[in-house]
Amino acid sequence: MDEASTFNNDAGITLDGKVHSLPYATATTSTESTVSSTVTPAYSTSSLSVSFSQSTPDAQSVSSGEGTNYFTATGAADYSIAGSATMTGGPHIGGELALSLYDATTSTYLYQYDYGEGFPGSGSLALTADLSQNGSLTDSLTSGDVHELDALDALDNLQGAQTLTGTTTLSLTGSVNQVPEPATISLLATGSFNPPLLPK
DSSP, X not given: OEEEEEEETTEEEEEEEOOOSSSBOOOEXXXXXXXXXXXXXXXXXXXXXXEEEEEEXXXXXXXXXXXXXXXXXXXXXXXXXXXXXXXXXXXXXXXXEEEEEEETTTTEEEEEEEEEEEESSSEEEEEEOOSSSEEOSEEEEOTTOEEEEEEEEEEEOSBSOEXXXXXXEEEESSOBOOSSOHXXXXXXXXXXXXXXXXXX
């Protein structure tokens, strides 16, 4: 599922894009007054990539985007994960980059990164997923296990016009099944596992 959210002076709009099969590349855009958020996926059996474009021209406005995918590896599959977000504007910049790769079958995080920062000056702020928190940027997936990739970028307008651009990509050397899978939906409905929670 892809989700784009915009909030301006406490009024908000959230739009969802439902991912039922691969490949998938339909963008989801939310606009509230002068605040905008676009989530652009590029999902295939060898890569789950999602790009974010956000703007908050007004004070007291928030723009966020999220991409969430459930999938299984159909055989031996190695992964590499990368994520970055750049915020520009000012005079005060605030934003967040969060992403995780989770094995829902074993309730284990393979990778986690969540970092937000406010910057007291105009210009730019860049965030890049690294190894400072938990897990590995490159490793192997367990064949047959249900996995979840969750990526979130958010722009918090502290003061002045701001923009954000970012991309998160999970590259696979093997292949994955369609997303979301019926078995995954069943597990979610019965609460058999708890998917990762990322801040909104």
